[in-house]
Amino acid sequence: MPELPEVETVRRTLIELVAGKKIASVTVRLPRIIQKPADPAQFADALVGHTIQTVERRGKFLRIVLDGLVLVSHLRMEGRYGVYPSEEDVELHTHVLFHFEDGTDLRYKDVRQFGTMHLFAPGDEFTQPPLSKLGLEPLEEGFTLKELRSRLERRKSRIKPLLLNQEHIVGLGNIYVDEALFQARIHPERSPESLTGAEWSRLHEAIVSTLQKAVDAGGSSIKSYVNGQGEMGMFQHQLLVYGHKDEPCPTCGSAIHKTLVGGRGTHFCPACQSLKAGRKMAKAAE
Structure with missing residues (x-):
């Protein structure tokens, strides 16, 4: 943040x-x-x-x-x-x-x-650090579904740490990765190779829409963030899972879980983002 x-x-x-x-x-x-x-x-x-x-x-x-x-x-x-x-x-x-x-x-x-x-x-x-190794800008035209998959699909990691890696996609932090994965109905510990074509499409759309909505709302003021004019952001009032541990999922009513993924506090719905169901879908699509 x-x-x-x-x-x-x-x-x-x-x-x-x-x-x-x-x-x-x-x-x-x-x-x-x-x-x-x-x-x-x-x-x-x-x-x-x-x-x-x-x-x-x-x-x-x-x-x-x-x-x-x-x-x-x-x-x-x-x-x-x-x-x-x-x-x-x-x-x-x-x-x-x-x-x-x-x-x-x-x-x-x-x-x-x-x-x-x-x-x-x-x-x-x-051409020099810290900008020289940065990845795709998710709110620019070059951030296509094809580019997203080509960057991540064959990586040997879990999907959340990959999305947080600024060498692949820039600007995504803990808050917006949790929100995008929830919107895409993907468990944060899924491997990229296990995602189906439909899931990649949902993830791409979720990343763009989540970030755009947050920009339109002036960002999220979770702790101390204010803009250059001292004004708070308002997107924290639209967050669906981040910061909502043990509260009911807005989609299915199940309790939101919080765990650690890649050392980062991670919020998700165990029903909407089922790890087992996701793996079964991937096998069925093979």
């Missing part, structure tokens, strides 16, 4: 807040946030005099595009951006401040201190 819908919402709000603003100076208060260049002072000096043109997204990463530079930022678990008057007191856990010539700041706050920032020449960000 945040996942694709939350990062996309932050991107959209930041564009309104910072596009066209010129950086006068940069203050780095927690050096380890800056991953590239290695010297935080070099990072700060390089940005002075540059103007933010737009804000884009690649997976769970923000791409802050300036005239001649690209800043790649990962919010990790609790990172957030906000724009404030420069004279306003700086809140606790604010680690990087971009001071604009118009008297405002773009401030990065991160209680957990896991966020990262990388600075690149335009275009170089796609």
